[in-house]
Amino acid sequence: MGVSLKDVALRAGVSAKTVSNVVNNYPHIRPGTRERVQRAIDELGYRPNATARHLRTGRSGIIALAVPELGNPYFADLAAAVIDAAAHHGHTVLLDHTAGLRANETLVSRGFRSHLIDGLILSPIQLENEDLLRRPDGPPLVLLGEREYDAPYDHIAIDNVAAARLAVRHLIDLGRRRIAFVGARRESLRQPAHLRLRGWREEILRAGGTPSDDLVVATDGYDRADGAAAMTRLLALSEPPDAVFAYNDLVALGALRVLAERGLRVPQDVAVVGFDDIEDGRYAGVSLTTVAPDKAAIARLAVDCLITRIEAAPARAPFVPRRILPGHTLVVRESTTGRATAHD
Amino acid sequence: MGVSLKDVALRAGVSAKTVSNVVNNYPHIRPGTRERVQRAIDELGYRPNATARHLRTGRSGIIALAVPELGNPYFADLAAAVIDAAAHHGHTVLLDHTAGLRANETLVSRGFRSHLIDGLILSPIQLENEDLLRRPDGPPLVLLGEREYDAPYDHIAIDNVAAARLAVRHLIDLGRRRIAFVGARRESLRQPAHLRLRGWREEILRAGGTPSDDLVVATDGYDRADGAAAMTRLLALSEPPDAVFAYNDLVALGALRVLAERGLRVPQDVAVVGFDDIEDGRYAGVSLTTVAPDKAAIARLAVDCLITRIEAAPARAPFVPRRILPGHTLVVRESTTGRATAHD
Known part of the structure; x- marks a missing residue:
């Protein structure tokens, strides 16, 4: 109790920003630095107060990725790429599989976990346009895959x-x-x-x-x-x-x-x-x-797109849905x- | 604002418990009931206050599953089975891949996301016994897989x-x-x-x-x-x-x-x-x-084991690690x- 991020930084001999980066599992931290910070965290018994941060910022640092089938290696590859891309933004990924069923996709798109997540990337199979149009206000949503919709959401798919x-x-x-x-x-x-x-x-x-x-x-x-x-x-x-x-x-x-x-x-x-x-x-x-x-590009573009929406969310500027086409060979x-x- | 779970229950004509079950995505809720509750949630603009619940109970309803490689279909199958098993207990699964590296496995086992999760299931590759023994107090941990450890944690693996x-x-x-x-x-x-x-x-x-x-x-x-x-x-x-x-x-x-x-x-x-x-x-x-x-049994046993530990955690009774062997053919x-x- 009472141990702050600054205490950890002082003990580890690094900046508070570096401690924050380690706690949030940012990549590109030198192993030695990560080790030193982790040791200071252990020694002082520091527990990052995500709940307090969540209350303050209204953000959890979690994005969800919902795919039809984790057992399909395409989606496993994509999930791994999204986890990597999200880590670059300091975000954690909550994975969901919908079995490609309309009921599950609707549930997920409506954000039944919206209290946990800052945003959602969804690769739908059976979801219909009307399901999207009836979606209540919720965290930003980015769509992946071949299905085309006439709804105000960003969409990433190859041609x-x-x-x-x-x-x-x-x-x-x-x-x-x-x-x-x-x-x-x-x-x-x-x-x-x-x-x-x-x-x-x-x-x-x-x-x-x-x-x-x-x-x-x-x-x-x-x-x-x-x-x-x-x-x-x-x-x-x-x-x-x-x-x-x-x-x-x-x-x-x-x-x-x-x-x-x-x-x-x-x-x-x-x-x-x-x-x-x-x-x-x-x-x-x-x-x-x-x-x-290009799976790496799909993942990167989806996460970048979602993070932009999350950060712009309070502004609620006129929303122009983006349609982004990564490459293929x-x-x-x-x-x-x-x-x-x-x-x- | 100010919309409570009871308001939703009243509007949907169901009990508060049922609303809670829908919000937490418990299985075995009749589709009609789920639909009615979801409609009431949408109409009233109810947002379940997980943060408040988290502060009250100290639990997030999230367990983490860390595997070496999501691209290996074995772990994709296992992850799908764990997600199903966790849903039966009303828990959401946060998926992590460690690439089988000791540094990542140590990081995960030490609970760098312990502020987010109630417990962790880890399938280690390079993690050493000393890494486990140095693990600070954290959320309950269940180990999977072939590696054997002399540390006070439950372990699920076939013979x-x-x-x-x-x-x-x-x-x-x-x-x-x-x-x-x-x-x-x-x-x-x-x-x-x-x-x-x-x-x-x-x-x-x-x-x-x-x-x-x-x-x-x-x-x-x-x-x-x-x-x-x-x-x-x-x-x-x-x-x-x-x-x-x-x-x-x-x-x-x-x-x-x-x-x-x-x-x-x-x-x-x-x-x-x-x-x-x-x-x-x-x-x-x-x-x-x-x-x-028997992947389904491995997943079910791991989740059951973890949930038992999570629910027993405050008691901190003398801890006797369990070793459970699911079947194989x-x-x-x-x-x-x-x-x-x-x-x-």
Whole structure:
């Protein structure tokens, strides 16, 4: 009791600002300094009074990140990147998984933990525009991902149409003519996959082909099991595809697994392209060609955006939602060009 | 301002307890009730005063989970299970990744966020016993994983020696005689993999074999890249192994990738067993035989244990550390018995 930040600074022989940086776990503190400050904290029994700070500033230093599935390596990678980016601003991240369900996404977006958090980054799957429009005043919200909304919130997402066209063009350049799209969803007009599906359609038309509805397979989710089920259906067609563009890498890996079970050769019989560039694809038995969104940039931009909103919040200036497009690349591996020619 | 929990209860036509349950996101609330309470909260502009509650009870309703790597699907699965288990107790989970570094693990175990959290679940890699013994009084701590400590903290881990013996026995039963262990670590006497390594050694001896140090490969980490590098080294031996038991599935998947690149057949030339039962292994080109720890039980036991400690904390009764062993199974797939005979 009664031990202050200044007492700790005095004992450690550093500035109060440095103690604050250590307490808030800022990066880029020299290990020796961190150690000295930590020792002074231990010796004096100092307990940073976040509650008092919270009452004073109205801020907790916590932001929330809500993703559909922590088990999907894409979101695990993204979460790790967001935690790093938030640490640069001295913020802690509270992680939430919504299972991609509208009820959970609505609950999270409405800020059922708004008493804990300064702001929220949400990657929605089923959330509808009306859910966002009905959102009461709450902590700043930044949206991620392919769903597009007509609501006053910042949104960070790569150009999904362009990225999908890049993938499909690669397959067309390799001479593929029956290119399937796996991962459409039925339940919503504004379905999550609609931009990638549009890219698939546009690129086939541009090449003078005819996008065939037979080759668009809806899935219940975006897991390996969904990809495996979809591939099984495609192989039952009288004229199966010679290429698959999958909504994400997990779906693509499920498709690859079924092709292996059937003894079909990848890419000779069927070429496969995924989306996300997760590590699993890099080490698959046949390594996976994929669209790689710039995850570090997505995380950094989302956190920067959110922090700006948090700091501007009291001003409540006219709100102009920002739309930010981080970059993407196509990473070519064995699943489209075979073992001899491609290796990364 | 001035809107109380009771006002919300009155408007929603439910008890104050029910409002509290909704605000704290307890499970098992009927959707209709949750909806009604949420509407009343929105209409009245009620903001639950967690800060006041925190000051009153000294508890935040938050527990922290610190894992070495969120990008490892094992820890992503575990985190999802802990979030579910914590929600059953009305607790929110703050996720932390330590990158398996001693400095970070020490920092986390010392509770640098102890002003935010009621308790901590930590899965350490490099943390040493002395780090734990020097830990100042802080929120309750529950340890997970293979590292064993002589310190007064609860510890939840499967029987790693027995689990490793089960894996090695399976390989011996299949006639394998040169069984490598991949994933030993050099830097510490109490190395994280020591129990699995001991199981490997004991089982080979039991079968009348000789554990050969040539076949024990140290790795820098536990990623696919580490498994790939280790497999490359094993294949350079004058007498390469006919089986590999890997510290975890990621390491095993890296080994599988190198075997595929070299055109070696799995399991005919080299059989492979992993550890963790992550989904990646189930869908690998050659599906992976693996030891499956009961992740749901680990998460449930860890959270139950921690909550008990949190609730008992003020009493400070004589502390008897608990050692709890959840179950495990061996899941046999193609990487040991081939495509024809095993399929799950």
